[in-house]
Amino acid sequence: MSKLKELISLGAGHVRSANVEDYQALGGYKALEKAMGMGPKEIIAEVLEAKLLGRGGAAYPAGKKWAQLLDIPENPKYIVCNADEGEPGTFKDKLILDKVPLRLIEGMTIAAYVFSAQKGYIYVRGEYRAIQKRMVKALQSAREHNLLGESILGSNFSFDIEIVSGAGAYVCGENSALLNSTQGTVGRPRIKPPHLAEVGLFLKPTLVNNVESFSCIPSIVLMGGKEFLSLGHPESGGTKLICLSGHSMRPGIYEVPLGKISLREAIFDPELGGGVKGGRFKFAHLGGQSGPIVSEKGLDITYSYTDLRKNGLSVGSGAIVVLNDSVSVLEYLKSVIQFFIHESCGKCVPCREGGKRVLRYLLMLSEGKMGQREIQDLKRLLNVMRRASFCGLGQSVPVALLSAFKEFPECLIKKGSFAA
Ligand SMILES: Cc1cc2nc3c(=O)[nH]c(=O)nc-3n(C[C@H](O)[C@H](O)[C@H](O)COP(=O)(O)O)c2cc1C
Numbered sequence: 001m002s003k004l005k006e007l008i009s010l011g012a013g014h015v016r017s018a019n020v021e022d023y024q025a026l027g028g029y030k031a032l033e034k035a036m037g038m039g040p041k042e043i044i045a046e047v048l049e050a051k052l053l054g055r056g057g058a059a060y061p062a063g064k065k066w067a068q069l070l071d072i073p074e075n076p077k078y079i080v081c082n083a084d085e086g087e088p089g090t091f092k093d094k095l096i097l098d099k100v101p102l103r104l105i106e107g108m109t110i111a112a113y114v115f116s117a118q119k120g121y122i123y124v125r126g127e128y129r130a131i132q133k134r135m136v137k138a139l140q141s142a143r144e145h146n147l148l149g150e151s152i153l154g155s156n157f158s159f160d161i162e163i164v165s166g167a168g169a170y171v172c173g174e175n176s177a178l179l180n181s182t183q184g185t186v187g188r189p190r191i192k193p194p195h196l197a198e199v200g201l202f203l204k205p206t207l208v209n210n211v212e213s214f215s216c217i218p219s220i221v222l223m224g225g226k227e228f229l230s231l232g233h234p235e236s237g238g239t240k241l242i243c244l245s246g247h248s249m250r251p252g253i254y255e256v257p258l259g260k261i262s263l264r265e266a267i268f269d270p271e272l273g274g275g276v277k278g279g280r281f282k283f284a285h286l287g288g289q290s291g292p293i294v295s296e297k298g299l300d301i302t303y304s305y306t307d308l309r310k311n312g313l314s315v316g317s318g319a320i321v322v323l324n325d326s327v328s329v330l331e332y333l334k335s336v337i338q339f340f341i342h343e344s345c346g347k348c349v350p351c352r353e354g355g356k357r358v359l360r361y362l363l364m365l366s367e368g369k370m371g372q373r374e375i376q377d378l379k380r381l382l383n384v385m386r387r388a389s390f391c392g393l394g395q396s397v398p399v400a401l402l403s404a405f406k407e408f409p410e411c412l413i414k415k416g417s418f419a420a
């Protein structure tokens, strides 16, 4: 089997169009037509069978999320796409937004049909300014073809989508902060529960999915959940867009079948990452800054949500940042923490103050000033951040550090210090 599939990205490698005719030439909008002949429960059953895990990072089962929202009687319901793509090392949503935006729009329209929603929003990363303009064109093209707006395809189903721009805050990718920002309030996370399916945008039931998750929906509807599942891992169907960057020989976006290649292949296969430039492989950072670090000895593992999780790793957003042996693990960790300090929204103490303290410990570590007590204090602090931070941003600060402690104890312990 070829390692590369074009289920989500379609011909995105060759095509770049915000035009419905071009998208239809790739098979676009057949899924919407089919979906509109099906019932909401029937569509959700296919999404459940597909075992589509959310592609935004948290890997929550999309079918389960959809089924929960369908059970909520209150209306109106909103459909929101998370296109904030703020996770460093992640640039796969950009491919869809830029090259096949109508794929996402079709996926969201199917979701709207399922929930009888009339309004949707795509919250696009502020830095993707040119892409936002193309998205506006794609929406206009869909309206002109009666695929958005009033009485879609002559039915009594009406739905439209608006683009909302982010303003460069990583925390606004967290789904509740994203809704706050979309509705014009401060982009900070909300307490959950109540979950967004109950109290979401404008306090109404809301579906939030990632760009790639929505873009899988047309394939699921067309081929059926069973076939979609068979393309991937038995516990997580389909393909995944991975983003190779850093010292990868062939940085870029690749669509790979889940569970059918190893992490080593993703990084070294000549069709995929093609190896490491400028030195030997030292480690990879998976799933963005909030994900774990893996060394050479951890690479022979199947690239799937299940297999990575079993080994303390994660797919996350699909980012794979490759680092060669010129990189100091400790220096790298400092840059990770600096990112989190910069992006903390300041709402809660464990994250706002914890990040700065962690950085101080890392500086002490590089000066060889960490004793047994300080190491224990650092571990306790990381534990507090993981358990007591208000949202996923602060909760994920310890992930890279703890995995690096495990993988590279020798790099973290300086002479004159002590062994953890
Ligand atoms: C700090 C933070 C940043 C996030 N950034 C993004 C993002 O840029 N894009 C995204 O889709 N999900 C992001 N997420 C995850 C979302 O909260 C949410 O799980 C996701 O949008 C749900 O969609 P999915 O189930 O289709 O993955 C972020 C979470 C946190 C805690």
Ligand code: SF4
Pocket (backbone or CB within 6 Å): 171, 189, 343, 344, 345, 346, 347, 348, 349, 351, 352, 389, 390, 391, 392, 393, 394, 395
């Ligand atoms: S964990 Fe950090 S980003 Fe999240 S609410 Fe607390 S301070 Fe804000």
